Structure formats: C-alpha cells, structure tokens
Amino acid sequence: xxxxxxxxxxxxxxxxxxxxDKITILTFxxxxxxxFLGLWExxxxxxxxxxxxxxxxxxxxxxxxxxxxxxxxxxxxGITLYETLIGFLIATVLGTIIAILLWxxxxxxxxxxxxxxxxxxxxxxxxxxxxxxxxGAGLQSIITICVLVSIxxxxxxxxxxxxxxxxxxxxxxxxxxxxxxxxxxxLILPSALGQFVSVLKINVGMSWVGTIIxxxxxxxxxxxxxxxxxxxxFQLDLVMCSIVLLCLLASLMYFIVxxxxxxxxxxxxx
Amino acid sequence: xxxxxxxxxxxxxxxxxxxxxxxxxxxxFCVNKGEFVGLxxxxxxxxxxxxxxxxxxxxxxxxxxxxxxxSTKDKNAVIGYMFQRDLLFPWRTIWQNVNLGAExxxxxxxxxxxxxxxxxxxxxxxxxxxxxxxxxxxxxxxALIRTLVLNPQILLLDEPFGALDYQTRQNVIDDIxxxxxxxxxxxxxVTHDITEAICMCDKVIVLSNRPSRVKKVIxxxxxxxxxxxxxxxxxxxxxxxxxxxxxxx
Numbered sequence: 001x002x003x004x005x006x007x008x009x010x011x012x013x014x015x016x017x018x019x020x021d022k023i024t025i026l027t028f029x030x031x032x033x034x035x036f037l038g039l040w041e042x043x044x045x046x047x048x049x050x051x052x053x054x055x056x057x058x059x060x061x062x063x064x065x066x067x068x069x070x071x072x073x074x075x076x077x078g079i080t081l082y083e084t085l086i087g088f089l090i091a092t093v094l095g096t097i098i099a100i101l102l103w104x105x106x107x108x109x110x111x112x113x114x115x116x117x118x119x120x121x122x123x124x125x126x127x128x129x130x131x132x133x134x135x136g137a138g139l140q141s142i143i144t145i146c147v148l149v150s151i152x153x154x155x156x157x158x159x160x161x162x163x164x165x166x167x168x169x170x171x172x173x174x175x176x177x178x179x180x181x182x183x184x185x186x187l188i189l190p191s192a193l194g195q196f197v198s199v200l201k202i203n204v205g206m207s208w209v210g211t212i213i214x215x216x217x218x219x220x221x222x223x224x225x226x227x228x229x230x231x232x233x234f235q236l237d238l239v240m241c242s243i244v245l246l247c248l249l250a251s252l253m254y255f256i257v258x259x260x261x262x263x264x265x266x267x268x269x270x
Numbered sequence: 271x272x273x274x275x276x277x278x279x280x281x282x283x284x285x286x287x288x289x290x291x292x293x294x295x296x297x298x299f300c301v302n303k304g305e306f307v308g309l310x311x312x313x314x315x316x317x318x319x320x321x322x323x324x325x326x327x328x329x330x331x332x333x334x335x336x337x338x339x340x341s342t343k344d345k346n347a348v349i350g351y352m353f354q355r356d357l358l359f360p361w362r363t364i365w366q367n368v369n370l371g372a373e374x375x376x377x378x379x380x381x382x383x384x385x386x387x388x389x390x391x392x393x394x395x396x397x398x399x400x401x402x403x404x405x406x407x408x409x410x411x412x413a414l415i416r417t418l419v420l421n422p423q424i425l426l427l428d429e430p431f432g433a434l435d436y437q438t439r440q441n442v443i444d445d446i447x448x449x450x451x452x453x454x455x456x457x458x459x460v461t462h463d464i465t466e467a468i469c470m471c472d473k474v475i476v477l478s479n480r481p482s483r484v485k486k487v488i489x490x491x492x493x494x495x496x497x498x499x500x501x502x503x504x505x506x507x508x509x510x511x512x513x514x515x516x517x518x519x
Contacts, residue, residue, distance in 0.1 A: 175325045175351035
C-alpha cells in the first residue's frame, strides 16, 4: 500500500474502529483462558475443589515436566502422532482413489452406493473388537480403526465434489476431443482441490478420534493409553495432561492444513 | 467444393423411462466455407442439442453429419465450441487456458498459433493473469481464442453473449464477429435473439417447434462493412426481422 496516501477522517475512524475491535476480541480470548486457568488453580489452592479429582493447572504442568524428564513424553506423543498421521494419509489417499474409481464408472457407483450409505451410518467403533481379532492387537489395528473412521466420509465428499463439476466444462473438453483420463486430470481433480482441502480439515479431526478410540481399545502406549491408564489408577493429573497435549497436537495439525489451504486458495478465484 | 458442414436428414429421439420423444424430426442444411450461419427457433426446439450432435458429443438417431465430407462418427473433425459462459478454468492462467486444446492434442503448432492470436488481439500482456482479473468481455475474447487455436473446421457458438449485460454485449458482439471474420472461421451461431442473428450472420436458418424441422433459410444481405451493432438501423434489417417473426409466429 502507498504510504503517502492520505486517508479521509472518516476512513481513519473506520480503520481505528476495526483495530480496536480486533484488540478487544483478542483480549477476551486470552482473558477467558487465563481467567479459567487462574480460577481453577485458585479454587484448588483454597481447597474449594478436590484437586485429586479435578486436578489443577500446576499439577498438570508438574506431570508434564515429569513426563518430559523421564523421556516418556516423546515416546507416547510419537506413537500417537505416528498412528494418526499414517491413518490420516491412508484414509485421505485411499479414499480419494476410491472416489476417483466411483466417478470413473457409473455402474460401479450405482452398485456400491447402498453399501457406502450403510458403512457411513455404521458407528465404526462397533467394528473395533473384530478388527483387533482380525488384524491383531497393536499399532496395525489402531491405524485400521483410524482409517475406517475417516475413509468413508472422504469417499463421499470427494465423489460429490467430482460429480458437481461444471457440466459445461466437461462438454467443452469433450468438444476438444479430450478422453476420460484427460477430463479427470485437467478438470475434475483440479476443480475438486478446494473440496479436497476441506476433506483434509475434516480428516484431521476424524483421524484423532480414530486413533484415540483405537488406543482406548487396544494399546500399550500413546496418549489414549495414558488417558485410560491414568483413569484406571486414578491419576487424573496424567489424564488431564494427556488431554491438553492432544488439544495442542490436533490444533497444530489443523493449523498446518490451514496454511496449505491459504496457499492453494490464493491463486483460485472464480 | 464440399460444404464445411452438411446436415443430412438428421433426427433425434429422446428416451426416458416413460416415453420416447421425437425431439428433432428432420434437419437438412449446409454451411459453406467462411460462412457465418445463424440458427434461430422457438425455445425448446433443440438448438443446443443440434450443436451437441454436430460436435460429436451426441449421436443422432437418424441421418448423418458430414464435416468437409467426412462423417463426425470418426471423431476426426476439429470443432470449436463456444458457450454462454466463458468456462475459463480459474486455476489456469490466461496462457494456460488458451493452450488447453494444444495440451490435449499435444499440438506444438497450436502453441505458436496461440502466441500469434494473443498478440494480434491484444491479450498477450495479460497472458500470466488469472481469469478473475479480466473483464467479462476480455474473458469471452480469451474463450474465443482458446477455440481458434486448434484451427477448427467449424466454430459452434451457443448463445455466446447471453451472460453479458447490454452495454458490454454490443461491444463484445462487434469484437467477436470482427475476430471471426478476420480469421475467416466458418461459424454456426445458436441464439434466441433475432436481432443478434440478423446483425451477425450471412444466413439465418429458422427452425420450427418440436419436433423441429428447418422452416426457412433466409439470406441476409446487409452492409457487411458496418460493425454488427450498427446494422440494426439499416432499413433492410426490419424487413428481415418481420420475415423471421412471421416464420416463428
């Protein structure tokens, strides 16, 4: 922007108000968090609440330091992150490939539609015990559950995006003599990129759900394991600490996807 | 010399679960090389369907479509298709949009032609911009160049000005017909706007209601040195207009 540009009084007022609003919102956002944590800590210190059951910010922090010093932190964090990322990648890539196949063949799509609908409405956690028996207790069954939780929704949203592609643009390519593969690569896939990014965002959440469910059912390590273990031995500090870590990790992953989204959207305006 | 486009007794039936509709009954006409022909008719008479048949996207139930003497069944014909909306791909730059056809056909000559046309029609400076950065008229010009790059034997225009506002429309009509005339491209224009058809075309074909047939072919002899937007003040224009109205009534 040109720095020498003189704004009118009215415009300056407008800009000032915008800035003020932004500061107000940020202040309240931070204030809410600090206030909540402070009140929680204070009530704990004053013995108004039983920190054995509710834990408290300082106890959570101490647990965090203990985990960090013993090296357990990176071990559990690493395992959960590994399961989630692998599950996320498999679900996204495989789901998109399946959606492409269903787009390619109308017959196949019609045949499989009822199965997809049923699978979508089925609570995937119900399959947990079966998966443990079939795939074996361990990482592989957690990853399988993680994939199952997010793959169906990936297939459905990507297929919808493919089918909603502008029919006239398809006609245009056909009139230029494009074959089906060219229609897919030149038009269908690029025009579904926006939807793909939203699927990534949804799958970030979904794959965390899948991994934690998986770890609840069968695991000997990971944040989900720490939560279950902590609750069984009544170490609620450990439970809370793991939840906070989960929160941070999931936000971080979401944040990374948002950056990717911004990069893509920049050059795409219709 | 063979006509560029020859429609011989072309007919089409639509099939649905409950019925079979005779949409296009029997259409015969031809478009000669370098001609600009307009196709008008009551709404729902299958004008756009005819373009789909000519471009080979839809197979007719009867009759045959010959482009420079060869049946469109063989899919060898090079056809340009221009739609109501410019249909530029928002994720591609102007250059990449214009070269879409060249990319599909791996045609190096087309790329050279693209450079030539972009320079000739004043878009070369915008070649690295994205479509949303251009005005509606400019975008339609880019859409036309995209089809011309492949040297189409015939250019099909389906209401190409329908999406533009009145002011822009007059300018774009002159612009687009100027380019088409310059490049000597054989063209077939489908429109519901009779004024547009009379002003732009050498010949107007009037279709009947569904099931459609050719009702009348009218040769338009207006002063071709004037830009199309100014031809509607010529006295002969009104004669043609009355004649076509009568056919459609």
